[in-house]
């Protein structure tokens with residue numbers, strides 16, 4: 113167990129009666145990492161978050177945040193350096209955005225003069241005086257993010273933070289996370305929008321039925337799973353003839369599909385990683401018949417579904 117890590121878990125489990133919400137989780141998140149946690153509904157992500165925050169006691173196992181045990185006496189001080197955006201943040205409609213942040217700042221012991229700059233940081237600078245009943249869903253979510261940022265946390269736990277955000281707001285949100293990461297802040301984030309996480313996390317864990325099924329960078333997970341690549345060959349002449357010919361038949365495990373759009377014909381090859389160079393070598397032999405070549409890595413969604421039924425199981 114790495115006591116220098118921002119977050120270290122060993123053998124962490126949580127049972128609610130007969131329900132095994134989290135089972136034997138080992139995890140280590142380094143300082144300054146943006147770490148994603150994905151999994152089906154009921155996989156145990158929120159429970160894991162709540163245990164790391166000290167809000168729910170583990171049934172067994174050990175959790176260190178910044179080297180401090182969450183069950184230790186000095187965890188109260190560590191807790192002040194944590195920020196949490198819950199999946200459903202409860203807000204009071206009659207308070208303004210600024211009053212809401214001031215309320216959370218008092219609870220957290222954060223300086224009140226951080227509230228207005230934090231509102232500005234999440235793009236709500238001019239909406240601070242308006243009551244929350246006038247806020248849109250996305251504005252509420254930004255305000256939830258703002259309260260998580262109060263007190264300049266060293267570790268941020270964000271449970272589905274981009275819910276209800278428009279594309280520009282999602283960009284702004286991740287730009288803020290990158291700025292925070294550059295100052296050494298550690299970010300744990302859950303999302304069901306895998307395409308959004310794919311380019312934005314340093315590493316991630318895939319949870320299923322309370323357990324971590326896979327862990328690593330997106331690229332490492334692709335390789336672990338041996339998820340196939342898609343290689344598209346755009347051809348000058350009709351592709352069908354090429355499929356009929358034994359051109360690619362020597363490459364093991366290759367799936368071949370033809371597509372046609374107007375006068376352009378393409379071959380889409382589903383290619384095992386190990387056969388990539390063999391396919392590229394053959395493609396080079398097509399000479400001027402090959403107009404273009406596109407290689408598409410499997411998406412995080414492909415990796416997720418590649419884990420089989422377990423990754424899709426709902427509670």
Ligand SMILES: Nc1ncnc2c1ncn2[C@@H]1O[C@H](COP(=O)(O)OP(=O)(O)OP(=O)(O)O)[C@@H](O)[C@H]1O
Nearest residue numbers: 128131133151152153154155156157158159160427
């Ligand atoms: N307070 C509780 N009492 C009993 N069971 C609970 C409690 N909280 C969670 N569970 C159960 O623990 C399991 C994990 O739930 P959890 O909320 O951690 O999943 P999740 O991965 O966050 O799901 P989602 O993606 O739907 O938010 C589920 O079976 C859930 O019903």
